[in-house]
Every structure is written in C-alpha cells, then in structure tokens.
Amino acid sequence: SSMNPCIDGFASLPGEIHHVFSSVPGVWAKKFFHPTLDIPNSRFYIVIMAADKTANSKSKGQLTREHILEVAAQVFAQRGYSETRLDDIIQATGLTKGALYFHFRSKSDLAYAVIEDHKRHWLEQGIQEIAQHDNPLEQLEALSNLLITLVSQGKTDWNIVRLADQVRSKEPPEDLISPLQSWVDVLADIIERGKAQQIFHTELSSQDAAAILVGSFDGLKTSNDALAQGDTEKFRRQAHALNTMLIEGLQRR
Numbered sequence: 173s174s175m176n177p178c179i180d181g182f183a184s185l186p187g188e189i190h191h192v193f194s195s196v197p198g199v200w201a202k203k204f205f206h207p208t209l210d211i212p213n214s215r216f217y218i219v220i221m222a223a224d225k226t227a228n229s230k231s232k233g234q235l236t237r238e239h240i241l242e243v244a245a246q247v248f249a250q251r252g253y254s255e256t257r258l259d260d261i262i263q264a265t266g267l268t269k270g271a272l273y274f275h276f277r278s279k280s281d282l283a284y285a286v287i288e289d290h291k292r293h294w295l296e297q298g299i300q301e302i303a304q305h306d307n308p309l310e311q312l313e314a315l316s317n318l319l320i321t322l323v324s325q326g327k328t329d330w331n332i333v334r335l336a337d338q339v340r341s342k343e344p345p346e347d348l349i350s351p352l353q354s355w356v357d358v359l360a361d362i363i364e365r366g367k368a369q370q371i372f373h374t375e376l377s378s379q380d381a382a383a384i385l386v387g388s389f390d391g392l393k394t395s396n397d398a399l400a401q402g403d404t405e406k407f408r409r410q411a412h413a414l415n416t417m418l419i420e421g422l423q424r425r
Contacts, residue, residue, distance in 0.1 A: 237275045240265055245286045249331035253283055253338035283339045284348060290332040291351045294322060298358055308366035312419060315359060316385065320411045323393050324404050330393060352390060356382045363422065372422045385418055 230238075243265045248256055258279050262272050276282040301314040323330050336350050359382035366372040372381075392414060396407040 233275075236267070236271065240267070240272060240275055240282070241286055241289050244282055245290065245332065248283060248286060248335050253279075253335055253342060258282070280339060280342075283335060287332055287336045287339065287348065287351065291349075291354055294351060295354055295358070297322075298355070302358075302362070307371075308362050308369060309371050309419075309423070311362045312359065312366065312422075313415075315362065316415045316419065317412075319355065319386070319389055320408060320415065323389055323411070324407050333390065352386050355386045358382075359385055366422070370424060373424055376422070381422060388414055388418060 240261070244261045247261050247264050251260065256279065258269075258272065261282070262269055265272065272282075276285060297318060298315055301318050302311045305311045305314055333351050336348065340348060340350075356379065360378040363372055363376075363381050364378040367374045367376070367378065389411060392411055393407065396402060396410070400406050
C-alpha cells in the first residue's frame with residue numbers, strides 16, 4: 173500500500189528536521205512517545221524517506237544542479253572557500269558560465285547550497301538510523317556509528333564542516349546552521365529521552381553531552397589528519413574506542 177506523505181501535525185516537527193524534510197516528496201512520519209518536547213499530543217515525529225517512484229524522476233535542470241553541487245563540494249574541499257573561484261568550478265563541471273549562473277547567483281550562494289545539500293543527506297541517514305530503534309541507547313549508538321562512517325569516508329564530506337566555518341567567517345548568511353550543530357541537536361534529543369527513561373545520568377545537560385560527543389569526533393578527525401596523515405583505519409579504531417568511552421560514561425549504573 174502507498175504511504176500518504178501528508179501527515180497530520182507534520183508542521184510540528186522540530187525546526188531543523190522539519191526544515192530538512194518538509195519539501196521532500198514521499199515522506200512519512202513515524203511517531204514515538206516523547207515526554208520532553210512540547211508539541212501536540214506529546215509525540216515525537218521521526219521522519220524517514222518512503223519509497224516513491226516520482227522522486228526518482230528528475231528533470232534535466234535538477235540533474236544539472238546536482239552535478240554542480242557534487243563537483244563544487246570537491247573543489248571547495250581541495251582549494252578552500254577563499255581560494256576557489258567560480259571559474260574553477262565552471263571548468264571542473266564542464267558547463268557554461270550561463271548554466272552555472274542559472275542555478276547559483278554567486279560563490280557564496282553555491283557554497284551555501286553545497287553545505288545545505290550535504291547536511292540534508294547526513295540528516296536523512298541519521299533519521300533513518302534513529303527510526304530503526306526505539307531505545308534511546310541503541311539510537312545513540314547507531315547514530316554515533318553513522319557519524320564515524322561519515323567522518324571517515326572521505327575528505328570531501330567532512331570538509332563541508334570546514335566550508336561552513338569559512339563561509340560564515342567571510343560572508344555569513346544569517347540562517348546558515350552548522351552541520352555540527354545539526355548533529356548536536358539530534359543527539360541532544362536522544363540523550364534527553366534517555367534521561368527521561370533513566371538510561372542516562374539525569375544531572376547532565378543534554379546539549380552539553382551532545383556537543384562533547386560531536387566535538388570529540390571532530391577533534392579526533394583533526395588530530396588524525398595532522399598526526400596520522402589521515403589514516404582512515406586508525407581513525408575508525410580510535411573513534412570506536414572514543415565512542416565506547418563516551419556512551420558508557422553517559423549511562424547510569
């Protein structure tokens with residue numbers, strides 16, 4: 173049976189998640205009891221992607237835009253925001269200047285779109301991971317493991333975090349939310365629910381604990397790049413050890 177993407181109360185999703193998914197076709201919501209969020213019916217909406225054939229039918233313009241975003245992410249990762257010119261991206265895409273300017277008005281506009289595109293993909297994966305588990309501890313473990321995978325799978329992906337910092341320092345758009353802050357918000361919600369169920373230490377600040385988790389991974393990635401020349405296997409091993417220590421420290425005994 174087909175899933176109805178129009179779920180009553182959809183607008184009550186937490187701000188960041190609602191922003192990411194409200195315009196995506198073929199979306200449905202899974203409801204969990206949530207005692208900590210002040211939204212209608214005390215329910216927490218986890219949004220995941222439903223199979224939708226129409227979502228796979230993309231126009232030429234959509235495909236061109238996706239191609240530009242993919243190539244631009246690689247160029248920004250290699251050269252940094254300040255050193256990247258739009259001509260560099262035009263040359264790398266193989267498109268005309270008019271084709272690129274049709275989709276993006278400026279370098280900052282393109283960089284912003286690259287950041288938002290990667291953040292959306294990361295959060296889609298994260299929300300899907302959460303939806304597979306009902307227990308906050310299992311959700312936290314699954315999301316932490318996904319974070320390790322995303323951090324270690326390639327320079328382009330994690331350099332989007334650096335790109336967001338560079339864009340905000342040069343031409344800060346008011347509504348640009350760091351990819352790291354998005355992760356912190358999702359993790360903090362899981363921790364808050366775990367506290368309500370007496371799984372995690374109740375005296376801890378959920379936002380602080382989530383920020384420590386995300387910041388620890390980011391710091392480990394930075395030191396790995398500097399000290400181990402980006403040794404992926406070494407990073408994975410150390411990240412899983414860090415993950416175990418941090419999550420065990422959150423749990424009540």
